[in-house]
Amino acid sequence: MTTDVDGVLARMHGVDAGLPPGDGVAVFNRVYAAVTAEVARRLAAGHFADPEAAGDLAVRFAGRYLAAVADDAAGRRPPACWRPLLRMRAHPDIRPLQFALAGINAHVGHDLALAVLDTCRATGRELPGLEADFDRVGEALTQIEAEVRELLMPGPDLLEAADPLTHLVGSWSLARARDAAWAAARLLWALRGAHEAYDECVSHLDAAVGLVGRLLLTPTGGGRQSSGSSTGAISS
Template structure:
């Protein structure tokens, strides 16, 4: 019981950090756009934990916290003028660029967090819980389903213009090359690989660094500044 209370307190802690960021950052800041998306996901996970919606609430909460901590560590690194992981650098570097749309900011953050952080968070959670990645697969899938549902909402809320005009919008073509479901599947494969390599720390570190670099490259592409389309709007900067 004491451990469950500690994990619940940890979830509350990361939620408090995200809410504080939401209150402190300007609405149009690229990190603020992603933070609102991620706050909504974390609140949904928290509600599902509270209502018994996960097979193992303790495992779900541990994964949720370890996952969130990696994003918050990147925020702290940028705020302290230290280098965040490569996957996060494009978002922090371009967070105020006027040519980047809110949807791009949101999905670049999702790309960094799913493409890189999620795999490492699974390994972190396994070490905390003393289990194997396979023991967390149900919780991983449940969280992934919430993320996919939220991505659909984000696209609906932040995609500019009427449907008939989206075909001509370069944003439509840029984002059509990225899929959260594919990123989630790749994260699970990467987590299993990192766990299998845990006895070879040098190789595991190299694998993680190359994953970080590749995800950062994809994030930079997602944040390509775009001209305004005939739709003429950026979409709302919130979800």
Template sequence: MAQLEQFAHRVNTVDAVVARMRVLAATLPERDGVAVFNRVYLAVTEEFDRRLDTGEFPDAEAAITLDVRFAERYLRVAEEGRPPACWRPLLQFRRHPGVRPLQFALAGINAHIGHDLALAVVDTCRTLGCEPADLEDEFDRVGDLLVSMEERIREDLMPGPDLLQIADPLTHLLGSWSLERARDATWSAARALWALRGLPELAQEFGDGLDAAVGLAGRILLTPLRDRSGHTTA
């Protein structure tokens, strides 16, 4: 009975995460860069919830804990506006007319996967009293879900025929970033952070470097292309 109650509590926590994202979706302007990412992340989290219900995650407690710890890092940024370096480019450029929706979506994914996910793995290990290796299956399943969503995101947000004049530079810019590579790098970073947990100064230094590097990639992804009138922006 205690295990069932604990599971129900965690499922309700996933529901709470979804509810908070829906509030953001209802309050943020549609074209806002954070709103664009939030719609993507809400769809991913809802899909996670559906797959959880079908038993796709054998260790449900680990999967839910990782999902919630992961989401909480984004929600703190979106709700409180006090971002680490990796999120600052998206917040700074969120209303720039020369940045396309696909750029906003992938810049958010870059910040969240490249930085937040590594810290969420460490958070989850501390919560559950386990090692990163114990979470590898759940990490991979969540990562597979994100990869499957990325193709749909690109199809939904890529410019249509009426915007072909910017398709080539956008394709070139976004082709330099890969979710698969980001996920692999994040797993390595999570393992390194866990190994450094007994050396807080080194762990902080490593985490700060990761944050800055991911932020730089995000700034590149958000390079303004053209404004709505078709003119090149600065």
């Protein structure tokens, strides 16, 4: 399964190669490539309780992001959670950190719960059996997110000018988003036999996460001043 994760990582590098450095999707893509590389390292090191299911989850999780990018490139309508980033990706007054967090919000807030259910269906696992490895994948996300905030947050001399950015990024929490994703997975697992209710919950989840993404992408000014080299410093 590590090989499959490596294949997903290669696709992310392909996405990056086709985008200018300051593009909002490129900013998130580099962050997510670093997360995926870290997951691959942990899979190879035997970090997960159920490596087969964890690898399947990582691949299905990434596949939802890559599908959204492909849909947008082909003129198809991507999920609502991804539309703010895809539509605002070239805005000159949105900072790189906002692009990164908006992508993480879409991916964790919406895609993660659905990828967990996809993995259960594909591997025959019961949802409770995936919780430990769900948390381990989340640990990799948290590690990279901390690096992203440190790299892309303005220095102390810019804090006054960047006050709106400080307020925005301080109002969103990856830990809370992860908790909400697991709660959503549990709800959808309980509804898996009630197709109408399941579909309605997925639709509302998608819309709600998209709204948060749009708020995270409120223009704050100065968006292009650090859009290239800083994100390139994230190892992938």
